[in-house]
Amino acid sequence: MTGHPILSVSVAGVTLDRDGRVLVIRRRDNDQWQAPGGVLEADETFEQGVVREVLEETNVQVEVEQLTGVYKNLQKNVVALVYRCRYLSGTPTPSDEAAEVLWTDPAEIIKQMAPAFAVRIEDALRLADGPPASRAHDGVAVYGS
Template sequence: MSNDLPRHSVSVTGIVIRLEDGKVLVIKRADDGRWVPPGGVMELHETPEECVVREVREETGVEVLPDRLIGVYKNMKLGVVSLALRCHPVGGNIRTSDEASIATWVTPEEAIAAAPEARGVRIADAFSVEGPFVRVHDGTSLLPN
């Protein structure tokens, strides 16, 4: 196999839902100001579940337990495949970080409205009884499959 073939990057997105009130954890990204669920690039030694726990903790201070796979979302422009996992909080204290200028709990409707379509759909999908979903996007908007 050739070493010059294109490679994908794999990331995770944590859709963290508080069980007591159904609110969703979102961050305002420090780099581009977008409102998104926390997440990031998976390291080679990590499982998707380990990665989502680490990324949510690093970005928000919230400790989570993954519940289920919501879907697979591919950014066609960047070649990034993101595995979205529904999670619930089990501890920690919410805080900001180098990656999150704001970390807060909002209603699902507020989160979906504030996020770019490609991220908001992951939140909507987390509340669906269907799935897992496979969706493609350009970084902002969904594309037809």
């Protein structure tokens, strides 16, 4: 059918270690700090995509715990599903997509992130067993509750 917008689906993982630090990357393409993630492949589930993306970008193996938010970039027509993850193994290592990979204090790294990406970590930390967040953004500013 014509006239329908084409959306891209991405996934990201907000991973915490035993000390409560969050795993983040500084992306090579835009120099921004974000939770690791990327475009979902056609033949994988959301959860498989999160595990793959986190491993590819950080060298860290994770287990998906729960969906914490759904976010739409209104400028790029990208819908991102963000999951809270549990660290299993691996040492953070830079990759083709990540110039830096590190475990850091969530409150400190959130100050360095664009609001549209900081809110993903805030939502993952806030969410216990409540419903996932649903938000839209323009790549910087966040809209929605």
